[in-house]
Amino acid sequence: MPQARPRKTVFGLLPWPERQAIAESLRTETVGGLVLLAAAVVALVWANSPWGGTYESIRDFHFGIPALGLDLSVGHWTADGLLAVFFLVAGIELKRELVVGELRTPATAALPVIAALCGMAVPAALYALTAAAGGGSTDGWAVPMATDIAFALAVLAVISTHLPSALRAFLLTLAVVDDLGAILIIAVFFTTDLNLWALAGAFAGLVVFHVLQRLRIRGWWWYVPLGVAIWALMYNGGVHATVAGVAMGLILRTTRDADEEQSPAARVSHLVHPFSAGVAVPLFALFAAGVSVSGDALTRVFTDPEPLAVLVGLIAGKTLGVFLGTYGAARFTRARLNPDLAWADVLGLAVLAGIGFTVALLIGELSFPDAVQAEHVKAAVLLGSLTAALLASVLLRRRNRVYRRLFEEEERDDDADGIPDIYQGARPDRTG
Template sequence: MIKRVQSELSRYLRTETVGGALLLIAAAAALVWANSPWSASYHTLVETHLNISALHLDLTVAQWSADGLLAVFFFVAGLELKREFVVGELADPRRAILPVAAALGGVVAPALIAMVVGGDAPGMDSGWAIPVATDIAFALAVLAITGSRLPLGARVFLLSLAVVDDLVAILLIAILFTASMSFAWLGVAIACCVAWALAQKARLHTVFFYLPIALVCWYALHEAGVHPTLAGVALGLLTRVRRDPDEKTAPATHLEHVVQPISAGICVPLFALFASGVPLNGSVFGSLFTDRLALAIIFGLLIGKTVGIFGTSWVLIRFGLAKRPTGLGYGDMFALSVLGAIGFTVSLLIAELALADVGQTSIDLAKAAVLVTSVAASLIGSALLLRRGRVHHARHDADEPAPAQGEGSTK
């Protein structure tokens, strides 16, 4: 069972490398397009309304990508997290507590630093939430490319950390950016979750049941005033991860196999395309290191994330409250903590929500701060991972027994 789970996880992470590359290409394309002579066409596309009048859904293309496409992304993340906690390495409570606690530390520390640095700057009443999220796809892509020599425990730790981190961020979105809540629609969403769980228990496999339930759950949360991406996480966590004797694969494994390429290849890149088009003129760059909101995001992400994740992990391991991931040293943990400062997808989403009443200039500045910090974290983290990879490679060579006398290559 463990070998099968590890094999599936490795396959997923290899796919994430491709997804991460597509994400970067889409973000770069958005930046070039938004700063080109054709920038007006980009903003026209992003602000175009797609109206489904029968359902009272009148959202822009950017809103559809943030509310709809990211729900698919978080569904896959929920599936992965559920499987790790049930049949993966995190089934051991003392191993599971580490990424969960580290994720919470990586939320609290950036928020506190952002509050201190930002002070009473416009938008900081909710802008402190911008640096609390780690981008799963981006961080895993960097790890897969530059940290391939690290033990599998590094990938499991970062994946679990990032999923819990983003789950907390989504809960913050639901709490902070819900102006009014319809408890009737919230009840419908809960009923959908219950129906999904019961169908899983009854071993129902037809897509013609689950797809309508998922769509209704998403719509109900939207109408309830709660950010609908929460539907993806909830349904992913309610999906069964253990395989019955008469099943080839568990439902979670099958759904991940089907949905993950759609998420990594279509949903996340399209969100990046519609969210990353920030004007990078002299005014924006000039304000990055002088504006208190931008500085709050930069310090919150780069310093707060690293200190929060690594500091929490060190304390728990040092006092015997949690186990260190298999094969990892403190140097590895620090490098992974730096990758936690990559706050692309959800940070951009929170920036749009938190600063909606402040103005587009502040939103663009916040997005630029997120992008610059994420690039810096990926470069620093990559350098640290490459160094740690050489250490592990040298250690592996030293531990490998010398060939017996007479052994050699065959012609």
């Protein structure tokens, strides 16, 4: 009789090359997340201090090149310019996941993709239902959809958990798919007053970018001016300029030639990722998170339908979407949960996914042109993310003894050969 195929293990031991790549990315994101957290706190304190007027003056100060259509405020430069760097890194991460990571095969992609899609659809649906029930606008349906991986990792660092690498990798892949969804939403739903000539120029620039990659042309002096030109043309074309960043990230080659130590995508990520995580995103947070936290502003989060809908979407929607999506995908594929873990661990991770800081703030600005309404929605994003962080901290800290044991087991290297012993004699029930 033919033997039954072994059941796939959910959140089992990652392949060693995949774990190395994930670990490097997570280290940068964790440090960047702590800087992001500090920037958000500074923004809130500054905006609500006696020097709040100075904060607004700096945020609204305009500079640039008006002749090129680039006379923007400091706040818009950080949102449209610096976040393009963030989305460049997101594009590279997505390309890496599609080529060599968890998304390269349907079998490995099913779990994080289904969890991410449910984690976007359920918050959007709960937002729409809550806002409509209160007679509010449904324009902000996309605000609670994205997970902020840097902020989530900063929370893990602050509460000092030792999550197994498989759970951290799942969170990272979930955020990558979330970012792709956010990019598509921004490109499709927040595009106005198209300038077809400028868009044609941006597309031509991307073609040149692709040709340079195909011809193995190296040198930043080719790519940096071209990238800036593509970004400016995309901005003037009416498409949100961050789309230019992800497009270039997806074009960069992720495979390494025989004479290369790193692929172009890996080199760019190594150089740009620290700037994105440590400078670009925190500066955006500094000028986006400075909202009023007065009693009236916080009251409106619970009384106005739009901010209340954001709060419900982030806390309840993300938790339900990610958890049910993960549970359903595991049952559908007849996979089994890693016996060292429990579904309570997945629930904690699902709650943590409710931290939707950076992209949620960006989409909030795009969804609500009215400054006062946008401020209330931003306050809801901050409050929802803080609530999700606190709830996740409680859930994950309860299991930290288990995580610490698994972490130490994964890191143990008695023969000091640089490869953990578990990869040289892994137990069958730990492999995925």
